[in-house]
Amino acid sequence: MDGKTKANGQPLIVRLAREDDLPRLNAIYNWAVENTVATFDLECRGPKQAQDWFASHQDEFYPLFVLVTGSTIAGWGSLSPFHTRPAYRLSGEFSLYLAPEFQGRGFGHVLLQHLCEEARRIGYHTLLGLISGSNTASLALAGKHGFAEVGRYAEVGWKFGRWQDVVVVQRLLATKD
Secondary structure, three states, rough: OOOOOEEEOOOEEEEEEOOOHHHHHHHHHHHHHHHHHOOOOOOOOOHHHHHHHHHOOOOOOOOOEEEEEEEEEEEEEEEEEOOOOOOOEEEEEEEEEEEEOOOOHHHHHHHHHHHHHHHHOOOOOOOEEEEOOOHHHHHHHHHHOOOEEEEEEEEEEEEEEEEEEEEEEEEEEEOOO
């Protein structure tokens, strides 16, 4: 990141996550578990689960990034395997989460743009996201970054006392003729 992106007069920095970031990353995720449909987890992630998840993103092909403003981690984003079978290896899935105090302020745009750029640099052909159908902010964010709805799973998740759809969004990063 070039340091030119700013929020509240402070530069926003996207960098690879470090192990000492893990408590903050887990706190952001667990807030989402308890308060949003951004994840369909129903129980907070404990320290061992968080450590295992972090370890799964130490591969250069599946990186984990943090978005920092000042000295505060505002959110995180990751690239993960879309599917385990080898033919899918150039298709990735993105995830991003922001702390509640940083939502709705353009931080998600910075992070998603970085994830798309990194996916292209790594050599992904396509990037996909799975977003709750009622998560209109995340669907709008994905749309602004060139993701199109390519599928919808109706009523596949039960959270907060109601059925939730999952919308599959996709962006082709590189094409060959």
